[in-house]
Amino acid sequence: MKRRVLTILGATGTIGVNTLDVVARHPDRFEIFALTGATQVERMLEQCRTHRPRYAVMSEPAAAAALRVRAAEEGLGVEVLEGAAALTEVAIAPEVDTLMAAIVGAAGLPATLAAAQAGKRILLANKETLVVSGQLFMDAIAASGAELLPIDSEHNAIFQALPGDFSGDFEQAGVKALWLTASGGPFRTLPAEAIAAATPEQAVAHPNWVMGRKISVDSASLMNKGLEVIEARWLFNARPEQIKVVVHPQSIVHSMVEYADGSVIAQMGTPDMRTPIAYALGFPERIDAGVSALELMGRQLTFEAPDTARFPCLQLAFDALAAGGNAAAVLNAANEVAVARFLDGAVPFNAIAASIAHALGRLVGGAADTLDDLLEADRQARSVADTYLGALRA
Ligand code: NAD
Numbered sequence: 465m466k467r468r469v470l471t472i473l474g475a476t477g478t479i480g481v482n483t484l485d486v487v488a489r490h491p492d493r494f495e496i497f498a499l500t501g502a503t504q505v506e507r508m509l510e511q512c513r514t515h516r517p518r519y520a521v522m523s524e525p526a527a528a529a530a531l532r533v534r535a536a537e538e539g540l541g542v543e544v545l546e547g548a549a550a551l552t553e554v555a556i557a558p559e560v561d562t563l564m565a566a567i568v569g570a571a572g573l574p575a576t577l578a579a580a581q582a583g584k585r586i587l588l589a590n591k592e593t594l595v596v597s598g599q600l601f602m603d604a605i606a607a608s609g610a611e612l613l614p615i616d617s618e619h620n621a622i623f624q625a626l627p628g629d630f631s632g633d634f635e636q637a638g639v640k641a642l643w644l645t646a647s648g649g650p651f652r653t654l655p656a657e658a659i660a661a662a663t664p665e666q667a668v669a670h671p672n673w674v675m676g677r678k679i680s681v682d683s684a685s686l687m688n689k690g691l692e693v694i695e696a697r698w699l700f701n702a703r704p705e706q707i708k709v710v711v712h713p714q715s716i717v718h719s720m721v722e723y724a725d726g727s728v729i730a731q732m733g734t735p736d737m738r739t740p741i742a743y744a745l746g747f748p749e750r751i752d753a754g755v756s757a758l759e760l761m762g763r764q765l766t767f768e769a770p771d772t773a774r775f776p777c778l779q780l781a782f783d784a785l786a787a788g789g790n791a792a793a794v795l796n797a798a799n800e801v802a803v804a805r806f807l808d809g810a811v812p813f814n815a816i817a818a819s820i821a822h823a824l825g826r827l828v829g830g831a832a833d834t835l836d837d838l839l840e841a842d843r844q845a846r847s848v849a850d851t852y853l854g855a856l857r858a
């Protein structure tokens with residue numbers, strides 16, 4: 465068996481840690497070329513001891529300096545690099561055949577897009593990359609022959625439920641709709657006033673999944689599902705009206721594909737990201753993920769419509785998709801800024817949706833043909849959202 469050589473972008477995050485857990489179960493299949501993080505020196509040091517990568521990148525230079533000293537003291541034999549350019553270097557190095565893209569936010573875009581251009585096998589967790597640059601990213605994949613495997617549990621489920629030879633043609637494959645399941649997040653049953661008064665601690669307390677703080681807030685606002693609608697549009701070449709969202713609080717059905725003959729094929733499992741990670745790492749083989757078996761006896765699975773009145777972010781994502789052009793990049797950037805401010809305790813929860821709506825109103829319609837256009841839309845939206853949020857108080 466040829467061992468796959470991996471770079472993990474965002475190794476110190478939740479997805480990164482889960483990826484290394486699966487990798488460690490299969491030393492015959494995988495070896496680590498590079499691990500990357502931003503600021504968490506202790507965790508990266510621990511990962512270097514266990515996985516012995518050739519390179520460790522810290523995007524923050526001060527963290528890189530600290531790691532370099534400690535790694536040398538311990539004789540770990542790892543070369544420590546720093547800064548954003550080094551993320552791209554280790555993503556596209558010729559030795560690497562597989563990239564786990566698990567940086568959070570648009571910060572992951574340059575290195576992930578470079579890997580798409582370089583024809584790597586890309587395991588995509590960083591949904592913001594597709595939200596910001598969907599068309600460019602998919603064009604790059606098609607041009608280079610890169611292989612794209614979704615890690616987001618919903619998209620991984622849909623990938624599993626589609627025909628193996630699915631080409632993006634819904635008619636030909638007899639596909640009627642893609643059904644994204646949403647847990648509904650921690651505020652699913654709360655009245656609007658309680659959601660408005662929610663604290664960061666309440667927002668990051670997800671009922672079913674352990675995730676990074678940004679995506680946890682996105683799950684509470686349903687923006688995560690909105691970003692996933694846009695992600696599905698690009699991954700599967702779906703028209704917006706072919707993408708449906710259903711709230712399924714138990715997070716057992718990870719998503720579904722509805723066919724012309726009335727069949728609905730669902731992928732189910734214990735909510736544990738190691739399942740989609742192992743699926744993509746081993747593809748097309750199935751490998752052990754260390755995940756506990758799904759226990760269905762005595763369980764109830766329920767489904768309900770999402771409430772876009774209490775959770776306006778979901779509708780904003782559909783609006784951005786309909787607007788096209790730079791709209792999704794604007795939506796994503798305004799959301800990132802607002803979530804960071806909310807987590808800092810500087811603005812209330814409802815400011816997230818308000819700042820996105822404000823930025824969309826101000827900026828939609830700008831150029832969106834090149835990567836520079838999209839990065840400019842991202843920059844402008846951050847600035848517009850910053851100004852807007854600066855005038856608010858928590
Ligand atoms: P996390 O916050 O736990 O980890 C983020 C990682 O990105 C860390 O390694 C951090 O060091 C790195 N990072 C952050 N800012 C950076 C920057 N500016 N430059 C370079 N590196 C930076 O997040 P997570 O929960 O692991 O999520 C990662 C991505 O995967 C997100 O796009 C998220 O939407 C997606 N995702 C996560 C889950 C999940 O269950 N956690 C599920 C589906 C999709």
Ligand code: MG
Nearest residue numbers: 616617618692
């Ligand atoms: Mg998801």
